[in-house]
Amino acid sequence: MPHSPEDKKRILTRVRRIRGQTEALERALEKGDACIAILQQIAAVRGAANGLMAEMMEIHLKDELVAGETTEDQRAARMAEVAHLIRSYLK
Amino acid sequence: MPHSPEDKKRILTRVRRIRGQTEALERALEKGDACIAILQQIAAVRGAANGLMAEMMEIHLKDELVAGETTEDQRAARMAEVAHLIRSYLK
Amino acid sequence: MPHSPEDKKRILTRVRRIRGQTEALERALEKGDACIAILQQIAAVRGAANGLMAEMMEIHLKDELVAGETTEDQRAARMAEVAHLIRSYLK
């Protein structure tokens, strides 16, 4: 998880916002809201999931590749772990 | 909302799955799971949000442009409503 | 291809712009431009490809589902063809 308490809190806030959005979506579907309104809410969930992914990726790169005293070999090993995630989430 | 009860149920199931994923993410963050595991869970939320958007868009096009007896003018008016959503969600 | 000459022209203009952007990228790589500048040009190509996809999808839906006198069955058959494209391009 994020190393700094501030980063962890920011990520948790984003995750809770998405949970709140999905609860609002359930209510909107149950009371029969118009499709266009439903689609707009879904687009907002998607945008929030993208924002969460970008922020967590940034925090991870900072924690693993930037912070502390590390050797090139250590950073290369950590980069290999994150590289396939970058590829998969750009599809 | 989706016109057929089956479509509505499929969309609700997808929305609830995303809610469940965000709840699991909160627990993972609270117990301090590794960042790579957190990133993979976030990537799954993102994939699920994309799948939900695609299915709802498809249902909406079916309900508005395909189903029933409609005139070209009616369909053109409905298309105009959905066109900006297509543009915005391809960003 | 797009049914109206205006739509076809708009799509061709977008395709040619992307070709021009890739030619500029080649030149930038060959003369050794900074990575950040290269990444910004690549992000622009990606944005242009998304814009092209959205516009062509919209034109296709208009040509196939909106235009002319069609029966529900005809529109359902055309929708089936486009549905898997919507799913695949939202990944």
Added chain:
Amino acid sequence: MPHSPEDKKRILTRVRRIRGQTEALERALEKGDACIAILQQIAAVRGAANGLMAEMMEIHLKDELVAGETTEDQRAARMAEVAHLIRSYLK
């Protein structure tokens, strides 16, 4: 640009492939190919642009954050430059 000649060559190969795809798209539009075929070619351009972005991002992180002897401060300054790109390309 990428620091290693092999990386630069891989990026150039990807850029040239996209240029080739846009040239094929122009020909397909000019000879009036079916819309579904055009949409599939556009989806391929989009996928290739995403793959190019992911590979260039990975090379950039490797060159700037992994390679060589660097201080935490140097890496933090380089990370700040790339952070807004990560955010913008996840939209």
